[in-house]
Amino acid sequence: MALALDDYRLLGRSGLRVSPLALGTATFGTEWGWGAERAEARQLFDRYVGLGGNLLDTADTYTEGSSERLLGEFVHEERERLVLATKYSTLRRPGDPNSGGGHRKALFGSVEGSLRRLGTDYLDLLYLHVWDFRTPVEEVLRGLDDLVRQGKVLYVAISNTPAWQVSRMQAIADLRGWSPLVALQVEYSLIERTAERDLIPMARELGLGVVPYSPLGGGVxxxxxxxEDVGATGAGPDGSTRRSHNLALGTLTERSLGVAGVVRELAGEMGHTPAQVALAWTLRKPGVTSTLLGARTPAQLEDNLAALAVELTDTQLARLDAAGAIALGQPHDLLASEPIRQVTTGGLRIETRR
Ligand SMILES: NC(=O)c1ccc[n+]([C@@H]2O[C@H](COP(=O)([O-])OP(=O)(O)OC[C@H]3O[C@@H](n4cnc5c(N)ncnc54)[C@H](OP(=O)(O)O)[C@@H]3O)[C@@H](O)[C@H]2O)c1
Known part of the structure; x- marks a missing residue:
């Protein structure tokens, strides 16, 4: 069934209603060399919000603070009905070892900066952006919970952290009565499916809504x-700004072009664009609550929003799944094997939660 931006869903184990597509704002501002100027960013915002979209995603570090500043300017009158999500932990101020990281000083400093730039008294959702391997997770969780109790943050969430650590953190938060993690932001697309091994099953089990980022693999x-683009330099096709970034991140490869080829073929048969089909695939995946759109221009946003209308049959979904398939590895392969399934289920049909 076709979806709309105002077909709101609950985010993880919270009562917060969010749109099935979120607006990523890492493209708000040109400081990184591949974003939109203020006027175009405003158009992206107005179009998304005008259609009932309510989940806006930014971070303290995006475009050196411009993303939060522009968003703060745009949300002005609509603040109450919008869900503003930002992130902390990746700030780096030269000479200040405490500017970034997961710890309490970085957390409180970052949140004050985000509130100021966004021009608001509270953040709806705050993510730990990247786990730092160092800060005790009790310190992270307690700091996040303190901010919730102060009313500066309403919900807390996590990104870029191994599944074993997130599940440990959720258990600690539950046992201590601290605010649980309600969302997991993770790179997830037809060309990056490793989250299916442990992160997504964990999120489903523990009540974190999955919010896929880079759903188009940076445009691939x-x-x-x-x-011809693999290994090329300079501006990419169609005014693309992210070719060299995609090459550096390893998303533009022979393999990913092969997957993109299958998507393009199917999209042609269905009368949709490849971007719409690739985004629609994420929307059909178990555990996904809201897919993050990346768009630099109004035309790209329009294209991407139309993914809501794409209906994939089981056969079409299977074709896409096969194109982007990865080996799940152990213990998943063993657990999925027929002899083990017979032993562990005792003949019951069970869901494998992949
Ligand atoms: N938690 C994290 O660590 C993390 C990491 C990354 C992103 N994010 C979030 O996720 C959001 C989306 O990520 P993303 O920007 O990587 O998403 P993406 O959709 O994979 O890539 C977006 C890029 O693809 C191109 N594009 C988008 N729509 C297109 C279309 N219809 N046709 C042709 N090209 C198109 C544009 O690049 P060109 O300029 O080359 O055209 C655009 O900048 C970000 O804004 C941010 O909020 C979070």
């Missing part, structure tokens, strides 16, 4: 790149 799944 829009089908605009060809083999």
């Amino acid at each position: 799944l829009s089908g605009k790149y060809g083999r």
Whole structure:
């Protein structure tokens, strides 16, 4: 069934209602060399919010603070009905070892900066952006919970952290009565499916809504790149700004172009664009609550929003799944094997939660 931005869903184990597509704002501002100027960013915001979209995603570090500043300017009158999500932990001020990291000083400093730039008294959702391998997780969780109790943050969430650590953190939060993690932001697309091994099953089990980022692999799944772009330099096709970034991140490869080729073929048969089909695939995946859109121009946003209308049959979904398949590895392969399933289920049909 076709979806709309105002078909709100609950985010993880919370009562917070969010749109099935969120607006990523890492493209608000040009400081990183691949974003939108103020006027175009405003158009992206107005279009998304005008259609009933309510989940806006930013971070303290995006475009050196411009993303939060522009968003703060745009949300002004709509503040109450919007869900503002930001992130902390990746700030780096030269000479200040405490500017970044997961710890309490970085957390409180970052939140004050975000509140100021966003021009608001509270953040609806705050993510730990990247786990730092160092700060005791009790310190992270207690700091997040303190901010919730102070009313500066309403819900807390996590990104870029191994599944074993997130599940440990959720258990600690539950046992101590601290605010639970309600969302997991993770790179997830037809060309990056490793989250299916442990992160997504964990999120489903522990009540974290999955919010996929880079759902087009930085634009690769829009089908605009060809083999000539692998290893090329300079501006990409169709005014693309992210070719060199995608090459550096390893999302633009022979393998990902192969997957993008299958998406393009199916999209052609269905009368949709490849970007719409690739985004629709994420919307059909178990555990996904809201997929993060990345768009630099109004035309790209329009294209991406139309993913809500794409209906994939089981056969089409299976074709896409096969194109982007990865080995799950152990213990998943063993657990999925027929002899083990017979032994462990005792003949019952059970869901494998992949
Ligand atoms: N938690 C994290 O660590 C993390 C990491 C990354 C992103 N995020 C969040 O996720 C959001 C989305 O991530 P993303 O920007 O990587 O998403 P993406 O959708 O994979 O890539 C977006 C890029 O693809 C191109 N594009 C988008 N729509 C297109 C279309 N219809 N046709 C052709 N090209 C298109 C544009 O690049 P060109 O300029 O080249 O056209 C655009 O900048 C971000 O804004 C941010 O909020 C979070």
